[in-house]
Amino acid sequence: MANLTPINSQLPWLVxxxxxxxxxxxxxxxRAIQRKSAGVRTHIVVAFSSALFMIISKYGFYDLLRLNDVAVDPSRIAAQIVSGISFIGAGTILIKKQQVSGLTTAAGIWATAAIGMAIGSGLYFLGISLTAFLFLIQMLFHDDSLIDKIIMHxxxxxxxxxxNKHHILKTIEDELKASHVQNVSVKILYVNDERIIFFVDGIINNNIDENDIIMSLRKYPDIKRISYTSMGK
Incomplete structure (x- = not known):
C-alpha cells in the first residue's frame, strides 16, 4: 500500500x-458590480477548483510514480474526469430570456469532482479541509445579502x-439624475422621424431599487418601452 502524503506537505497546497x-x-x-451572471461565488469556486486540479496533477500521483514498475501515465484517468465533469456541469446551465442560471451549480460540481480526486489520490487532509472551506464559502454567499453589504455601487x-421629440433625451437624463443615477451616459442605437431607441448606462448605489427608477421613467407618455440590456461592460 502506498504511503499517504504527510499533512505538513499538504499545508502549503491548502494555502x-x-x-x-x-x-x-x-x-x-x-463582475458583480457589472451585474454579470457569474459573480463572486462562481469565480471563487472556479479558482478553487482550478488550483486543486493543478495540485492533484502535480503531486497527487507522487507515491505511485516512485514505484519502479510504473510505466504508464497515472494521471490519464484524472484528466478524463476533469473534462467529463465539465460536460455534466454545462448541462446545469440554463439561459432564459437573456438570464443565465446554474453557473454556480456547474462550478460546484467541478469543485466536488476536484475534492473527490484529492481524497481518491490520498490527499485526505487537503480534500477534507477544502471541503469545509468550500462549504463555508457556499453558505456565506448563498444569497445576495452579504454581497449587498460588500458592494457599494x-x-x-x-x-x-x-x-422622437427634441426634448426626450434631456428629460430622461434629468429624471435619472433625480433618481440618483450617477455618470449617466446615453448612446443612440436607432432613430427615425417617429421613434428613437437608445442605451442608458450609469452607476447607482446598491441600496437603490432599480425597479423604482424604471417606474419613475414610465410616467412619461413619450416613453414606449423600457428593458434591461446586457450591453454593459
Whole structure:
C-alpha cells in the first residue's frame, strides 16, 4: 500500500488553493458590480477548483510514480474526469430570456469532482479541509445579502424606446439624475422621424431599487418601452 502524503506537505497546497480562491473573489467582485451572471461565488469556486486540479496533477500521483514498475501515465484517468465533469456541469446551465442560471451549480460540481480526486489520490487532509472551506464559502454567499453589504455601487443598464421629440433625451437624463443615477451616459442605437431607441448606462448605489427608477421613467407618455440590456461592460 502506498504511503499517504504527510499533512505538513499538504499545508502549503491548502494555502495555494485559498489564495487562488481569494483572487477569484476579487475578479468576481468586479463582475458583480457589472451585474454579470457569474459573480463572486462562481469565480471563487472556479479558482478553487482550478488550483486543486493543478495540485492533484502535480503531486497527487507522487507515491505511485516512485514505484519502479510504473510505466504508464497515472494521471490519464484524472484528466478524463476533469473534462467529463465539465460536460455534466454545462448541462446545469440554463439561459432564459437573456438570464443565465446554474453557473454556480456547474462550478460546484467541478469543485466536488476536484475534492473527490484529492481524497481518491490520498490527499485526505487537503480534500477534507477544502471541503469545509468550500462549504463555508457556499453558505456565506448563498444569497445576495452579504454581497449587498460588500458592494457599494452597481452598474445600471437599460434600453429605452421613445417617441422622437427634441426634448426626450434631456428629460430622461434629468429624471435619472433625480433618481440618483450617477455618470449617466446615453448612446443612440436607432432613430427615425417617429421613434428613437437608445442605451442608458450609469452607476447607482446598491441600496437603490432599480425597479423604482424604471417606474419613475414610465410616467412619461413619450416613453414606449423600457428593458434591461446586457450591453454593459
Amino acid at each position: 495555494r488553493v485559498i489564495v487562488a480562491s481569494l483572487c477569484g473573489a476579487l475578479i468576481g467582485y468586479e 452597481i452598474r445600471f443598464n437599460i434600453q429605452i424606446e421613445a417617441v
